[in-house]
Amino acid sequence: MTSEYLELNRALWDERAGAHAASPDYGFQRFADDPAHLSGVVRFDLPRLGDLTGLRGVHLQCHLGTDTLSLARLGADMTGLDFSGEALALARELAGRAGPPVRYVRSDVHDAVDALGAGGFDLVYTGIGALCWLPDIRRWAGVVAALLRPGGRLFLREGHPVLWSLADPRPDGLLVVEHPYVQRPEPTVWDEDGTYVTTDVSFTHTRSAEWNHGLGEVVTALLDAGFTLDALEEHDSVPWDALPGMMRLLDNGEWQLADRPWRLPHTYTLRATRR
Template sequence: MTDYRTINRANWDERAPAHAASPDYAVDRFLADPGYLSEVVRFDLPRLGDVAGLRGVHLQCHIGTDTVSLHRLGARMTGLDFSGASLAQARALADRTGAAVDFLEADVYDAPEVLGRGGFDLVYTGIGALCWLPDVRRWAGVVADLLRPGGRLFLREGHPMLGTLDDPRPDGTLAVAHPYFERPEPLVWDGPGTYVQTEETFRHTVSHSWNHGLGEVVTALLDAGLDLTMLAEHDSAPWDALPGATVRDAAGEWRLADRPWRLAQTYTLQARRRG
């Protein structure tokens, strides 16, 4: 298999400064308002509950806006990512906002070796993370290894049904074009842009990703020793996944302009490690 880590790391390393400078990540609002939380974390506040005092780790934390948001809610946070350039932006955000967050560089599959086993009350994985991993069962094992007995996983992710869709057709039709279930071979994308507003031009345009069916994710967690405590599907996403077919709401989420109830775009899942 082609080294997907090298390919994807180059893609993320190049985009990290552009993401930090984009209004979509709202770094300026973090700097101006010590109570500001990322839109992703604010969306799930009713489901997240009280995290004050919890020892948490944010896997695949990117530039750290969600990590710092969880810190602002009182959690003792560590962020982990494989992109050094992303972590440079995350550390700068933490330094400039006075957030006591540790950021470590490692592949997510190596997290138990880097962070230790059984020491976390909360494992948080934010939107757009699992698709970069080829093996969801291995990821579930990592989550179980990190959590103490009774510790909690909180995951919000792009829905696998959304991941199957091609770009909207001129007549608005949405067509299934990609695998719903995890496949050994990656989906190979070659696109010049990124998912935020930016005028930057990128050289590293290729990325490798995988879809993971909802049943595959749930079963992997159950088999790894976690019990599902919540699963909610949403008709919206925090990025414009289907340009030309969506509208943005007051909370900053994007949903289909025409009959949004047709499509689950994201989901929120919670699970606890068995004691």
């Protein structure tokens, strides 16, 4: 990623960290009040995660660390990595209040091997809304492979590239493919003054740069980086109101297209093992 886009995105995430932590959407107080509480994203994938007891794990692009802390509560020895110092300060505060301990390291994901060392992890975890900030999915796959020991595994749940490619909701209710499905050299640059959580904070850093990555590109990048694909599952729900005015809230806290949700995948879970 060029330094221009890196700094653009870092400024956006630094500014939004406090509003995200204060929002009920991240549920900081629930983590402090209930030592068994898990984030909705991790809870959704409990049947797929398997036994994490004693595994040394790293959560790349961990933001406020609610998923990281949840994985630690499931028994993993977790490290969280993110490029936002503001987000990590809040993540450390939450871990200090809620436990168990989590190590947090500030680094761009592309420099994760320099920051954490090579081959020392049993698990690399990446959650919703992470890959879209990366300009080169093959470079990312190489980083993940370098972090893992042989036999270590990657667990990824991400917004589906079909969902990312859709235009904003239209008055006529049509779903229209507007944005790139596959990775392009230049990013899609957004200028939006809001964020995805409930808040009345006004933001000054409104521009961001994102890249989409087709499902085939992600899988091929991992195969070429030395992984065996263990599972790939597409889901008809997403953890936030991705298409406002067009989605319904489900009992499990996820959102789903209200009209014929089977028309498109909303998210996917991928599991792979480093050969």
